Amino acid sequence: MEKYMKLAIELSKKGIGKVSPNPLVGAVIVKNGKIIGMGYHERYGGFHAERNAILNAKEDVKGSSLFVNLEPCSHHGKNLPCVDLIISSGISKVYIASVDPNPLVNGKGIEKLKKNGIEVDVGLLSDEAKYLNRVFFKYITKKLPYVALKVALTLDGFIADSNGNSKWITKQNFNVSHSLRNFFSSILVGANTVLKDNPRLTCRNGGRNPVRIVLDRDGITLGRGFNVYNEEARTIVFSKCCQGTLECYPETEPFDILSRLYNLGIDSVLIEGGASVLSQFLNFADELHLFYSTKIFGRGLSPFENIIKFVSQNMEFKIRNLKRLEDEFYLEVFRNV
Amino acid sequence: MEKYMKLAIELSKKGIGKVSPNPLVGAVIVKNGKIIGMGYHERYGGFHAERNAILNAKEDVKGSSLFVNLEPCSHHGKNLPCVDLIISSGISKVYIASVDPNPLVNGKGIEKLKKNGIEVDVGLLSDEAKYLNRVFFKYITKKLPYVALKVALTLDGFIADSNGNSKWITKQNFNVSHSLRNFFSSILVGANTVLKDNPRLTCRNGGRNPVRIVLDRDGITLGRGFNVYNEEARTIVFSKCCQGTLECYPETEPFDILSRLYNLGIDSVLIEGGASVLSQFLNFADELHLFYSTKIFGRGLSPFENIIKFVSQNMEFKIRNLKRLEDEFYLEVFRNV
Numbered sequence: 009m010e011k012y013m014k015l016a017i018e019l020s021k022k023g024i025g026k027v028s029p030n031p032l033v034g035a036v037i038v039k040n041g042k043i044i045g046m047g048y049h050e051r052y053g054g055f056h057a058e059r060n061a062i063l064n065a066k067e068d069v070k071g072s073s074l075f076v077n078l079e080p081c082s083h084h085g086k087n088l089p090c091v092d093l094i095i096s097s098g099i100s101k102v103y104i105a106s107v108d109p110n111p112l113v114n115g116k117g118i119e120k121l122k123k124n125g126i127e128v129d130v131g132l133l134s135d136e137a138k139y140l141n142r143v144f145f146k147y148i149t150k151k152l153p154y155v156a157l158k159v160a161l162t163l164d165g166f167i168a169d170s171n172g173n174s175k176w177i178t179k180q181n182f183n184v185s186h187s188l189r190n191f192f193s194s195i196l197v198g199a200n201t202v203l204k205d206n207p208r209l210t211c212r213n214g215g216r217n218p219v220r221i222v223l224d225r226d227g228i229t230l231g232r233g234f235n236v237y238n239e240e241a242r243t244i245v246f247s248k249c250c251q252g253t254l255e256c257y258p259e260t261e262p263f264d265i266l267s268r269l270y271n272l273g274i275d276s277v278l279i280e281g282g283a284s285v286l287s288q289f290l291n292f293a294d295e296l297h298l299f300y301s302t303k304i305f306g307r308g309l310s311p312f313e314n315i316i317k318f319v320s321q322n323m324e325f326k327i328r329n330l331k332r333l334e335d336e337f338y339l340e341v342f343r344n345v
Numbered sequence: 346m347e348k349y350m351k352l353a354i355e356l357s358k359k360g361i362g363k364v365s366p367n368p369l370v371g372a373v374i375v376k377n378g379k380i381i382g383m384g385y386h387e388r389y390g391g392f393h394a395e396r397n398a399i400l401n402a403k404e405d406v407k408g409s410s411l412f413v414n415l416e417p418c419s420h421h422g423k424n425l426p427c428v429d430l431i432i433s434s435g436i437s438k439v440y441i442a443s444v445d446p447n448p449l450v451n452g453k454g455i456e457k458l459k460k461n462g463i464e465v466d467v468g469l470l471s472d473e474a475k476y477l478n479r480v481f482f483k484y485i486t487k488k489l490p491y492v493a494l495k496v497a498l499t500l501d502g503f504i505a506d507s508n509g510n511s512k513w514i515t516k517q518n519f520n521v522s523h524s525l526r527n528f529f530s531s532i533l534v535g536a537n538t539v540l541k542d543n544p545r546l547t548c549r550n551g552g553r554n555p556v557r558i559v560l561d562r563d564g565i566t567l568g569r570g571f572n573v574y575n576e577e578a579r580t581i582v583f584s585k586c587c588q589g590t591l592e593c594y595p596e597t598e599p600f601d602i603l604s605r606l607y608n609l610g611i612d613s614v615l616i617e618g619g620a621s622v623l624s625q626f627l628n629f630a631d632e633l634h635l636f637y638s639t640k641i642f643g644r645g646l647s648p649f650e651n652i653i654k655f656v657s658q659n660m661e662f663k664i665r666n667l668k669r670l671e672d673e674f675y676l677e678v679f680r681n682v
Contacts, residue, residue: 164649165498174656301660302662317641327672327674332667
């Protein structure tokens, strides 16, 4: 059974960068040991995965099993709820990887399926399914975007040398790095990064561009033609000096900024800032993506230099992924909740 | 053929901690596809691996093949050179993983075998064999001990928090850490580490104790009953204030200290010191063993704070090993020569 759920999860990933702030969902329909239908949630506002799988089915789905990584919806949206569709289709068993924590669903879909005589199995590959939709789960339950920090540092933990130079500490494996820009809905930097590096902040390995966010309290980057303000993608500025036609908001505190993003429907943010921005947002971070080179600076700029913590404090983060990338390595940690 | 060389290498490792400053050598004798003899260099001053393998052989070795990870010796030591023993034994083929860079050997053993009609194959698993005897190779060619630095640090590169506390940044996987103490002949710390932690510096997972070395230029730890001066193991002090019955030398500069250790027959040193000692010896380091926790300090003590290097400089070290140890990770890098 796992292989079908695995396939549903893989299918769901085709929606990365396209369905936000909806969850990633894939569905597989199996009858007599044969896959007869597959589908996934393809774009925001599009059909749900279950509906697509049923529409794509090559045989009558009556008596079949449905594998779906997220609990089918039971609330009325643009279309008939998936639960009603499943019931009327004659599907007899539904495997669900994880419950949908959306207060509108949250077990109600499962309940309705059971009441209508459909066998329901919950929990197959649930860890994988929860990881897959970690952005959606945070967004829907905490009413805040999912926050990821990305840092490139030396073996001894510096993000710039003592002259302030950071180009290039790591080669940062282009693909991992740009895949993050496709995965997260927005990318955030501080004004200093714009002044210093003039980045475009676009996704350049085939994915869609994230919304670009600049924290520029004092407006020092405004009206100066920096790349981040070009037409390639939407840009949002947080500043006390909003001007012109820019999309600009006055918040300056991390929590207020994140709340504003939530209200704008932005479900996740990848923070690539310098030490000031990284330090400000560390306490809000759900995960960190760290790219280490084997360089050693001795002295330099530390990523979280505006923070002071002690050895006696608990570990805030746990390792999710550790991977060698040629002569560098990549570490992904997540908040230990 | 690789499997026999692999076995020879595994056998040689039984000599770790016992043969220094001799190389680690294992030998396997194969006849008609069957292993008929095995041996290794068991202790300093003991028989060489080749001799042990021949002595242990259960059949006549005439016409057999010998697998040995290091070129057999051709110079007269306490016993007949291994090369002469091999020739007289009737062994017909010798597989050698790596040439012995010892100026007394360095190809002469191979030459003599060939001259006497023995077929010689050089290079099977040579990378593995060179790594195995990296200590011996450095010691014999550079006339300096092999230098390894061991550091426990946070995700953001600190070896102590801003209060100076370092207990415990990592759990440091007891076994990896104490295996290093068995592998290297000596362990070196600065006076500050003795004052602060009062460590015993012994090997406590079944290996032999390394020689303990304390850098205490001004003699601030002397005559005060610190653990490092107890009877558990030999201790050498480098100080301007040598006193009493201590084994004590006056050198204070890293190169002079390392030269002294070479002259004392100490082939390798594991440096576990604080920032001052680590910074002093970084330029002499052949490899670094880094234990990272997922803690973040923001600010604190950097391991190489007395050094300043820049992003434009080349990478000095390359990754040899990267391994997750539960909630921590271990990185081994070696000098990129």
